[in-house]
Amino acid sequence: xxxxxFRLPDIGEGIAQAEIVGWHVKVGDRVAEDQSLVDxxxxxxxxxxxxxxTGVVVATHGEAGALIAVGASLVEFEMExxxxxxxxxxxxxxxxxxxxxxxPVAAKAAAPTAAPVAAAKxxxxxxxxxxxxxxxxxxxxxxxxxxxxxxxxxxELGIPLQFVPGSAxxxxxxxxxxxxxxxxxxxxxxxxxxxxxxxxxxAVHETKLIGLRRKIAEKxxxxxxxxxxxxxxxxxxxxxxxxxxxxxxxxxxxHQPKLTLLPFFMRAVVTLVPQFPHFNARYDDEAGVLHSFDxxxxxxxxxxxxxxxxxxxxxxxxxxxxxxxxxxxxxxxxAREGKATRDELSGSTITLTSLGTLGGISATPVINHPEVxxxxxxxxxxxxxxxxxxIAIRTLMNVSCAFDxxxxxxxxxxxxxxxxxxLIERPAHLFMDRS
Amino acid sequence: xxxxxxxxxxVIGGGPGGYxxxxxxxxxxxxxxxxxxxxxxxxxxxRGCIPSKAIIHAAGQFEAMAAAARAPHFGIKLDAPxxxxxxxxxxxxxxxVDRLNGGVRALLNRAKVRVVSGWAKFTDAxxxxxxxxxxxxxxxxEHVILATGSVPTELPFxxxxxxxxxxxxxxxxxELPKRLAVVGAGYIGLELGIALRKMGVEVTVxxxxxxxxxxxxxKLVEPVRRWLDRNGVTLHLESRVLGLDKSGNALEIEGxxxxxxxxxxxRVLVTVGRQPLVEGWGLEEMAVAMNGRFxxxxxxxxxxxxxxxxxxxLVGEPMLAHKASAQGEMVAExxxxxxxxxxxxxxxxxxxxxxxxxxxxxGLQDVVEADTIVSVFPFQAxxxxxxxxxxxxxxFVRVIARKHDHLILGVQAVGQHVSELSAEFAxxxxxxxxLEDIAGTIHAHPTxxxxxxxxxxxxxxxxxxx
Numbered sequence: 001x002x003x004x005x006f007r008l009p010d011i012g013e014g015i016a017q018a019e020i021v022g023w024h025v026k027v028g029d030r031v032a033e034d035q036s037l038v039d040x041x042x043x044x045x046x047x048x049x050x051x052x053x054t055g056v057v058v059a060t061h062g063e064a065g066a067l068i069a070v071g072a073s074l075v076e077f078e079m080e081x082x083x084x085x086x087x088x089x090x091x092x093x094x095x096x097x098x099x100x101x102x103x104p105v106a107a108k109a110a111a112p113t114a115a116p117v118a119a120a121k122x123x124x125x126x127x128x129x130x131x132x133x134x135x136x137x138x139x140x141x142x143x144x145x146x147x148x149x150x151x152x153x154x155x156e157l158g159i160p161l162q163f164v165p166g167s168a169x170x171x172x173x174x175x176x177x178x179x180x181x182x183x184x185x186x187x188x189x190x191x192x193x194x195x196x197x198x199x200x201x202x203a204v205h206e207t208k209l210i211g212l213r214r215k216i217a218e219k220x221x222x223x224x225x226x227x228x229x230x231x232x233x234x235x236x237x238x239x240x241x242x243x244x245x246x247x248x249x250x251x252x253x254x255h256q257p258k259l260t261l262l263p264f265f266m267r268a269v270v271t272l273v274p275q276f277p278h279f280n281a282r283y284d285d286e287a288g289v290l291h292s293f294d295x296x297x298x299x300x301x302x303x304x305x306x307x308x309x310x311x312x313x314x315x316x317x318x319x320x321x322x323x324x325x326x327x328x329x330x331x332x333x334x335a336r337e338g339k340a341t342r343d344e345l346s347g348s349t350i351t352l353t354s355l356g357t358l359g360g361i362s363a364t365p366v367i368n369h370p371e372v373x374x375x376x377x378x379x380x381x382x383x384x385x386x387x388x389x390x391i392a393i394r395t396l397m398n399v400s401c402a403f404d405x406x407x408x409x410x411x412x413x414x415x416x417x418x419x420x421x422x423l424i425e426r427p428a429h430l431f432m433d434r435s
Numbered sequence: 436x437x438x439x440x441x442x443x444x445x446v447i448g449g450g451p452g453g454y455x456x457x458x459x460x461x462x463x464x465x466x467x468x469x470x471x472x473x474x475x476x477x478x479x480x481x482r483g484c485i486p487s488k489a490i491i492h493a494a495g496q497f498e499a500m501a502a503a504a505r506a507p508h509f510g511i512k513l514d515a516p517x518x519x520x521x522x523x524x525x526x527x528x529x530x531x532v533d534r535l536n537g538g539v540r541a542l543l544n545r546a547k548v549r550v551v552s553g554w555a556k557f558t559d560a561x562x563x564x565x566x567x568x569x570x571x572x573x574x575x576x577e578h579v580i581l582a583t584g585s586v587p588t589e590l591p592f593x594x595x596x597x598x599x600x601x602x603x604x605x606x607x608x609x610e611l612p613k614r615l616a617v618v619g620a621g622y623i624g625l626e627l628g629i630a631l632r633k634m635g636v637e638v639t640v641x642x643x644x645x646x647x648x649x650x651x652x653x654k655l656v657e658p659v660r661r662w663l664d665r666n667g668v669t670l671h672l673e674s675r676v677l678g679l680d681k682s683g684n685a686l687e688i689e690g691x692x693x694x695x696x697x698x699x700x701x702r703v704l705v706t707v708g709r710q711p712l713v714e715g716w717g718l719e720e721m722a723v724a725m726n727g728r729f730x731x732x733x734x735x736x737x738x739x740x741x742x743x744x745x746x747x748x749l750v751g752e753p754m755l756a757h758k759a760s761a762q763g764e765m766v767a768e769x770x771x772x773x774x775x776x777x778x779x780x781x782x783x784x785x786x787x788x789x790x791x792x793x794x795x796x797x798g799l800q801d802v803v804e805a806d807t808i809v810s811v812f813p814f815q816a817x818x819x820x821x822x823x824x825x826x827x828x829x830x831f832v833r834v835i836a837r838k839h840d841h842l843i844l845g846v847q848a849v850g851q852h853v854s855e856l857s858a859e860f861a862x863x864x865x866x867x868x869x870l871e872d873i874a875g876t877i878h879a880h881p882t883x884x885x886x887x888x889x890x891x892x893x894x895x896x897x898x899x900x901x
Binding site for chain 2: 172
C-alpha cells in the first residue's frame with residue numbers, strides 16, 4: 001500500500017488560491033481514476049478536480065467555502081501496492097480529452113457509475129451550472145511536458161501550456177493537442193449544434209480567454225477599475241475641413257498618402273498640447289506622479305483580426321499632416337498584419353479612436369490606461385442647420401471624448417474640446433505658425 | 436579624431452555567447468557590431484574547452500603509447516618509451532585554436548558583422564568607447580548584448596604569477612613541471628591534472644570538500660576517484676590551502692586532521708572556480724541591476740535596463756559555452772522582434788576527466804527516492820570492445836525516471852567516451868520522453884548508446900544483458 005497526496009494543482013496563470021465549492025468524496029470512499037473529487041472556484045472559473053489515481057480516500061482537507069493555496073494538499077489516498085516498475089497508472093490525466101467531445105459535467109456526475117461513491121454523492125443540482133472544463137492536473141511549479149517545438153510555438157502564440165491537456169505518455173502535450181486546443185478556442189469544443197430552428201438551445205459555450213483577447217480584457221478592466229471616466233460629446237462642423245481635405249487629396253502627389261480625418265486630429269492635438277500639457281500624459285497612480293510629455297505620441301485604436309490593438313505614431317509634433325498620415329498607415333498596417341514591434345505598440349501619451357463609417361452618433365471610449373485622455377470622432381453626416389438665419393446643409397460630426405477625472409476637471413476638458421473644435425472647424429489654424 | 440559608429444546591435448565579447456549572438460543578429464538582417472579585445476572565440480576557444488580538449492587528447496595518445504612501451508597492449512608493443520615534446524604539443528594545440536579562430540572570423544564576415552578589436556568602455560547604456568590600434572572608436576547603439584564571460588577566481592593568499600598558474604597558463608606550458616599541485620578538484624582542475632598526470636607529471640590535488648567533483652554524487656565520481664588512485668595522483672580532501680611556504684617551493688596546506696603539510700610543487704594550478712567579468716568596461720554606467728556577482732536577467736536575458744541584454748557566464752551558472760550560445764541565439768531573435776524565452780529542460784554538463792562524466796537533468800541529489808526509479812546499467816555488461824573500455828573503471832549509465840508516469844528526469848553516465856552520449860540524454864529530456872520511448876527506440880549495435888537503452892529496459896524491469 002502506498003499513500004498518494006493530491007495537491008491543488010496550478011490551474012492557471014497568477015492563481016495562488018482557490019475556494020472549495022463542494023466535495024464529491026468523503027473519507028473512506030473508494031475512488032476510481034478520473035472520478036470527480038471536488039469542485040474548486042478560482043476568480044475565473046469553477047473547476048472540477050478529478051482523481052489522478054485509483055484508491056481509497058483517507059483524508060480530505062478544507063470545508064466547502066475554505067480557501068486553499070495552490071500546492072496545498074487536498075486529498076490523501078491509500079493506493080494498492082506498486083512496484084518499482086509499475087505501469088504508469090497514477091499519471092495525472094486530463095479529465096476531458098480533446099479528441100472526444102466531453103459530456104456535460106453535470107450529466108457525468110449524475111450518471112451511475114460502478115463505484116459505490118455515486119450513491120453517496122451530493123445531489124448534482126447543487127453544482128454550479130457553468131462548471132469549466134476540468135484542467136489537466138499538473139502539480140504546482142511543474143513545467144508542462146512538451147517538446148521544444150511545441151513549447152516554442154505555444155509561447156509565440158501566448159498560450160500557457162499549463163491549460164492544454166496532454167494526450168501522450170506522462171501527459172505530454174503533442175503538436176496535435178496544441179492544434180486541438182487552438183481549434184477549440186482554448187476550451188473543449190461543443191459539437192452539439194442544434195439543427196432544428198425552433199428547438200430550445202440549451203448549450204452554453206465556454207471560451208477560455210487567451211492571447212490578445214485576454215490582454216484586452218485585462219487592460220480594459222484595469223482602465224475602468226482605476227480611472228473615473230469623464231465623458232464629453234461635442235458636435236463639430238466639418239464642412240470646411242472636408243472641403244479642404246478633398247482638395248488636398250485631389251492635388252496630392254503620387255508619393256503622398258490619401259488623407260483621412262485622423263491626421264488633422266493628430267495635428268490639432270499637437271497644436272493644443274503646449275496649452276494643455278497635462279492632457280498629453282501618463283498617470284502613474286501608484287506613485288501618484290503625472291508624467292506630462294513634450295513629445296506627442298498618439299495611440300491609434302486599430303481593429304485587427306485578433307482584436308483591438310493600439311499602435312503608436314511617435315513624435316507627431318515632428319511630422320506634418322502628410323507625415324502623420326504616412327506613419328498612421330504604416331503602424332496600423334503593421335498592427336493588422338501582426339508585424340508591429342513592441343515599441344510600436346507601446347508608449348502612447350494620448351489616444352484616438354475612430355470607428356470610421358461605423359462611428360455612430362456618440363460613444364463612450366475607454367481611456368488607454370495609464371493615459372488621461374481619449375478622443376473619438378463619430379460618423380460624418382450631412383444635416384440641415386441654421387446658419388446666419390438661414391437653413392444650410394452642413395457636414396457635421398460628433399466627437400466623443402473621455403478624460404481621467406482625477407487629473408482633468410470637467411471645466412478643463414470642455415475648454416480642451418472647444419479649442420479642438422475651433423481648430424478642426426477652421427483648419428487654417430492648424431497651419432498657422434504660432435509665436 | 437575618433438571614429439563614430441552607429442549600429443542597431445552592439446555585442447560585447449567574442450566568445451561562444453557573443454559571436455553566436457552576433458552571427459544570428461546578422462542572419463536576421465540587424466546591423467551588428469562585435470567588440471572583442473582578445474582573439475575571437477572567447478575563453479572557450481582560446482583558453483578553455485577547445486585547447487583543453489586538445490591537450491587531453493594528446494595526453495591520452497601519449498599514455499596509450501607509454502602503456503604499450505611498458506607491456507604489450509592490444510597486442511601492440513613499442514620497443515622504446517615514447518618521448519613527449521610539450522612545446523610541440525602546445526604548438527599543435529595552437530594550430531587547432533588558430534584554425535577555429537579563423538573560422539569564427541569567417542562566419543562573422545559572412546553574417547556581415549563588423550568586428551572592432553579593442554577594449555570597450557561604456558559611457559552610458561547605449562554608448563561606448565573602444566580603444567583600438569587605429570585610435571578611439573565611439574559606438575552608439577540601440578541594443579547592447581553583454582557577453583563578457585568570466586575569469587578564473589584568484590585566491591587572495593595565492594595570487595596568480597610565478598609558479599602559481601590558472602587554467603590558461605596550464606594549457607600553454609613551455610615545459611612540463613615535475614610536480615604539480617592542483618588547488619580545487621572541480622572539473623577544470625581534474626581535467627588538467629589528469630591530462631598532465633598522463634604526460635608523466637607527479638600530481639597532487641587539494642580540495643576543501645569531502646569528495647572530488649563536489650557537484651556530482653559520490654557514485655558518479657567514484658570511477659574517476661579510482662583512476663586517480665590507480666595512477667598515483669595524491670588526493671588531499673577536506674584540506675585547506677594556506678599559501679606557498681617560505682621557500683616558495685611548496686604549497687602549504689592544513690589537512691583533515693588539522694596538521695600542516697608542505698607539498699613541494701614546481702607549479703601550483705589554482706582552479707577554484709570562475710567569476711563573471713563585471714569590472715573594467717563600464718558596467719556601472721549602465722544602471723543594470725545585479726544578482727549577487729552576476730548581472731540580473733529575466734527569462735528573455737533582458738537586464739533591468741531597456742534594450743540591454745546579457746548572456747552566458749555573466750548572468751549565472753552553469754557557466755558553460757553551450758548555454759551562452761543558446762542564450763545568444765535567443766536574444767538575437769528577440770531583438771529581431773520574435774517572441775522567445777530561455778526555457779530549456781536541461782543543460783548537459785560534461786567532465787572530460789578520466790573516465791568522462793556526463794550529467795543531464797536531475798541527479799540523485801535532486802530527487803526524492805520514493806518517487807523515482809533509478810536504474811543503473813554498467814558498461815561492462817555491454818559486450819563491445821569500446822564499451823568494455825568505457826566500463827574499465829566501473830563506468831555506467833544511470834537513468835532517473837518519475838515512478839508514476841516514467842518521465843525521464845535525469846540521465847548520468849561515467850566511462851570513457853561517454854561525453855558523446857550527452858546529446859541523446861538531453862534530447863530525451865527536452866522531448867519529454869518516458870522510459871518506454873527509449874525502450875522502444877532501436878539503438879545501434881555495437882555502440883555505447885545501447886547502455887542507455889538497456890538502462891531504460893532495466894528501469895522497466897526487463898533488461899536483456901544483465
